[in-house]
Amino acid sequence: MAQPLATPLISADDLLARHGTPGWPVVLDCSFDLADVNAGEAAFAARHLPEARYAHLDRDLCGQKTTRGPVDGGRHPLPTREAFAATLARWGVHASTPVVAYDAQGGPYAARAWWLLRWMGHAEVAVLDGGLAAWQSAGGPLEEGATPHASVAQGYPLRPSGMPTIDASSLLADPGATLLIDARAPERFRGEVEPLDTQAGHIPGARNRFFKDNLEASGRFRASTELRRVFEGFGAAPERIAHYCGSGVTACQNLLAMEAAGLRGSALYPGSWSEWSADADRPIARS
Structure with missing residues (x-):
């Protein structure tokens, strides 16, 4: 029987102790590069944790982008719960399967997978603390090529969400009710640069906590x-x-950090700045 995971973070040493035992989880390699969307999958093919599945940000951890630009849902909209349930079943994840996610970029993409699983009501999920580098430092073995796995025939059950979300209309309706924390780099938050979205700046009243910090x-x-x-x-x-x-991905790393600190219950604004800034009627702050 699989051992429960000490969520939301698992150390490389603790994960390595499970290798070769019935407690080995379904492992998701979430490595990704926004500038080269094929790079993470190529790196996975070259080396990955034993029996890992590859979770592609655009294909697996996001939904369909609107055909009208990034106004509705942002650059990385959430998948529907039904679509992500099908993805979990394809990876061989059922309701009680322990899952560990990792990446090679400091955790934001693994945190997105962690958040999505928690959003689906899945409790047994953790992020590998330190990612691929920590696993290698601990002496963990690596594999190459694709990992064959059987899908769960009965599918993944749709259960109540384990993570709250908030949308733009709610934020606009009562701006003082919610404290917004922006996970982007400080220069993007201040509106000095904007490499990806239509306008520079931040949502008025927001505070900044760069996820890499x-x-x-x-x-x-x-x-x-x-x-x-x-x-x-x-x-x-x-x-x-x-x-x-920017698009609801790196914010998940701040949510993961809060949960690791024992601070639970915060929401995600999935559309994030890419959705907010695409509507010229929404207020924007700079500096």
Whole structure:
């Protein structure tokens, strides 16, 4: 029988101790490069954790983009729950399967997979702390090529969501009810540069927490006590906080950091800046 996962982070040493045992989880390699959407899959083919499946950001961890541009849902909209349930079944994940996600980019794409599984009501999911580099440092074995796996014949069940979301209309209707935390780099938050979206700046009233600041130089997450101090320093209860970024991906890493710190209940604004800034009627702040 598979052992429960100590969510939301698992160390490379703890995961390595499971290798070759019935406690080995379904492992998702979520490595990705926004500038080269094929790079992550190519890197996966060259080396990956034992029996890992590849989770492509655009194909597997996102839904269909609107044909009218990034106004509805942003650049990386959420998949429908039915579509992601089918993806989980294809990976061989059922309701009680332990899942570990990792990437080679500091955790944002693995965090997106973690958040989506939690959104589906899946409890047994964790992110490999430090990703591929930590696994290699621990002496973990690697494989190459595709991983054959059998899909779950009965499919993945649709259950109540385990993670809250918020949309643009709700934020506009009562802007003071929610504290927004923006996960983008400080220069993008301030509106000094904007390499991806239609306008520069941020949602008025938002605060900035660059997702990479959650990590130590090693690529592992900072201590839970330090993360708790940082996020409590924003001065709002977790239930009053919503996270966003450029397209709803790196914001998941801030949500993961909060959960690692024992601060649960914050929401994700999935459309994020790519959705918000595409509508000229929505207010924008700079500096």
